Amino acid sequence: MPHIAHIAVQTPAHSAVGELLSYASEEVLPPGTLVRVPLGRRELLGVVWEPPAAPAPLPEGLELRSVACVLPGLAPLDAGWRRLVAFAAHYYQRSVGEIAVTALPPQLRDMTAEQLARRLAPPKPARKSRKSKAETETEPQACEPVRPQQPAAIPSIALSAEQASVFAQIEQSPGPFLLYGSTGSGKTEVYLRAVQAVLEANPQAQALVMVPEINLTPQLEERFTARFAPLYGAEAVVSMHSGMTNPQRLKSWLAGHTGRARIVLGTRMAIFASLPRLALIVVDEEHDASYKQQEGARYSARDLAVWRGRDAGAKVILGSATPSLESWHASSPTAQGGPGRYLRLAMPGRIGAAALPRVRLVDMTQQPRKAVFSPPLLEAITARVQRGEQSLVLLNRRGFAPVLFCADCGWKSDCPHCSAHQVFHKGDRTLRCHHCGFTQRVPFACPSCGNPDILPLGKGTEQLEEELERVLRNVQRPDGNPARVARIDADTTRAKGALQEQLAAMHAGDIDVLVGTQMVAKGHDFRRITLVAAVQPDSALYSSDYRAPERLFCLLMQAAGRAGRDAGYVAAQGSRAEMWIQTHDPANPVYAALQKHDYEAFAARQLQERQDAGMPPYAFQAIVRADARTQEAAQAFLNAATQAARDAQLPWLDEVFIYPPIPMAVQRVANVERAQMLLEATSRGALLRFLNHWQPWLHWLRGQGEHRTIVRWLVDVDPLSI
Structure with a gap:
């Protein structure tokens, strides 16, 4: 009798398909196993998940589709990784399958079992080239086995008094820590020492170091490689960011998943890296808005780092010269005089006076x-x-100027597809929309009145x-x-x-x-x-x-x-x-x-x-956004959603204030009208519980005839821009 496997699959957005899909399997598949399963006419990557606490009985006579194959050679994704994905999906109002699958390398998502087996196979020995007798005689006839080099000692860099004090507190306390250090105070050296300490304490420990932008990764990788590659090998330090090719990302992910990589450096996407022995997370420039994903699942990598560290028993260091006000507030003493949720560590001085x-x-x-x-x-x-x-x-x-302007008739270089101006780029004589990407040549004269003297406005x-x-x-x-x-x-x-x-x-x-x-x-x-x-x-x-x-x-x-x-x-x-x-x-x-x-x-x-004013971090917010072909349709959907919540008397509605919908600051992008509605509550739990009860109604509303023109809708929890 086949077994039932509950699998997280990335289903189409707003399809209202359940969190997990059931498939038949000839063997019991442990949670975390990567499989390929049929969905419609396609075959997709999925992750075997724990069965629901109270699984619904299958309809009588229903025949489950079978798992197509199990991806070989990979250990199941561990329980800590699955808990992180489940929490992110619940908190940011997305499906488990969407978070789980998009967290995996793109190349892995498309691989068949045979392709992955070839990818994991050890490289074949190089073929011996045919050499002339003279060349052979000039080469050494016997070679001693190459002996591994002795690990080089870690460079001894003297810490300043501030650095030494901060590092001692990191060693002695569980954290999480807010490292508040001025620019040039030597925060990176503290990160290096903290990583060194956890790797020396446990020969299998792993560390995750995050930066907000891709362009900061190379210099950080250079410093970490110079410090740790002599000790742990060239594969001990890997990077993970969207600027890498798909094969590079897969190689880094596999290195972290198998434990070969002891240190992973990356941008926000690295928070979902599979690191079974994670002992330390560092979030550098923690205040940066780049840690907040702005497409798809709108998660905050900084906040997930704090949650993952607590769940995994790993230390977390948030570092910045200008901490976010949320982190600063979390590290402030409580009204009763006790410590905040974060331990604040200060380094106000710069290195070298x-x-x-x-x-x-x-x-x-x-x-x-x-x-x-x-x-x-x-x-x-x-x-x-x-x-x-x-x-x-x-x-x-x-660009050269934000807009071109005609003083005679008032014409501006507006984008025909967005409610924004096209930016003047003088280098290639183009007008470009930085929202939809539409590009056209700069006109020789005003398209409206023919005035040849059109001027750039702004810088x-x-x-x-x-x-x-x-x-x-x-x-x-x-x-x-x-x-x-x-x-x-x-x-x-x-x-x-x-x-x-x-x-x-x-x-x-x-x-x-x-x-x-x-x-x-x-x-x-x-x-x-x-x-x-x-x-x-x-x-x-x-x-x-x-x-x-x-x-x-x-x-x-x-x-x-x-x-x-x-x-x-x-x-x-x-x-x-x-x-x-x-x-x-x-x-x-x-x-x-x-x-x-x-x-x-x-x-x-x-x-x-x-x-x-009752704003974060003293209140908690979410935004519901609707995109449609007309602004009226977008706002009508949001108004209908609010009315549905009130008619159904959803739990926790009394603790959530729902503002009326309004157009977004850039109202139209790529001929799609955008509207948003702000939700606010004094309790984070009340806001999340209400959103969880509201989700089915949002799915149901979009299927109604008058709202089928909605292109998409989304929920943004803890938004960074309004």
Whole structure:
């Protein structure tokens, strides 16, 4: 008699198919086994799961489809991994199958049993080439077996007093920890020591180290490989991020799953890596919004790291010079004077007595009108080029200008498919929509009135690069060569290896002024930068999103941290590290706190404002979004969902406040209208329980005739932008 296997499969979105699907199997399959199963006309990868606590009886006469095959050579995914997937699915309102399957490498999802068997087979010995007698006589006739090299000793790097104190607390306490260290305080060395400690304590232990963006992975991998490869082998350190090829991702995943990899470095996707012996999780730059997935299952890798660490008994270190307000609040003492949920560890000083940069505010209302750079800032940049120092200019907007404009008729370069402007890219003379990707050539004249004088409005990184090249064209470096300006943003780093090449040139001193977006504002250890300038940061101050001041402060604080990291170099140059901010609102409290490098005062003020307004972390939120062909249809679906919850008197509804639906900030993308509805509660449990009861009604509503025009709907728990 065949056995029944309950399998998690990625079913079509909004199909309302059950969490687990039942299949017939000739043998008992342990939970965590990877199998291929038929679904409709396709054959998909699935993960065998524990049976439900009270499985529903099968209808009489129903014949189950059989498991197609079991993927050979792989140990089942362990119970800890399955608990992580189940928690993420429950918390972020997705199906277990979607989370489980998308967490696996793309190449593994498409492999047959035969292909995987070939992939796992040991490599065949190389064939001996035919050599001439003369070549053979010149070669050694007998070879001694290669003896493994003795592990090299870990480089002895003296810790500062702050580092030593923090590391001792990590050793003695279970955590989780919030490592609050200023930029350049040596947080990475603390991570290295913490990883070293867990690997030495257990010969099978594994560590997961996460960074927010792909471009930060290579330099971190270089440091970890240099430290640990001599001890544990070249395969001990692997990376895992979406910039890798599918075969590379599969190789890294297998190394972690089998235990060959002792250290996994990666972006947010690495939180779902199969690491059966996980003992430590490090989340660097934990405040970064990149840890929140914005497509599909909208999970927070940082929050899942804390949950996974607690579940696995692994230590968790969250590190940042500007912690998220949620983490800062969680590490604050309780009202009764007890410790917070996180143990806060402080490292306020920089390594080597390096001073934090002086912050200088430039009031742009007192500068020449339409000036891209104020004259004092240009003088400061010029002086640094002449001394051989480097400068970083930050503008978080790529392209030449956000929009083209006709002064005669008011025409703007709007995207025909989105409620957004097409950005002017001067380099290739195109207009591009950064939302849907639609691209077209720049018109020779206004398409509306024929005026040939259409003008760019606003500034982008291309414009800053062009302006600096013009201003610095006659400025010479100490070696007599002309000043060199470079730009790093999403447009200049598309080619494979382009980012690494540009960063290497920056580290080598070949670039004098680097213009970039937030890609270069965090995590990079540029030793020769003594000046950082933020050109146009004010727009974030007047956003409708209550998190905008926090994001701006973190970005500017992180950018300032790129300056003056090498105290010896700054002293030898007779210079001083500076952060210049061009603003039309120099009296803003955000800039006042930034001038003093006073994150604690900024956080206290922001948390008080949020507590007064009843916003996170003092409340808990979720967003329900609907996409449709018309805005009316999207909002009608959300209104109907609210009414259905009230008519059904769903549990916990009384503890959840549902706001009316509104259009999203970018209302239309790729000809799809988008609307959203905010839910808020003072209890996280009440919000989640209500959402769990509401899910079936959302599925049911979409199947009704008047709502079948809905393209998709989704639930975003703990949203980062509203």
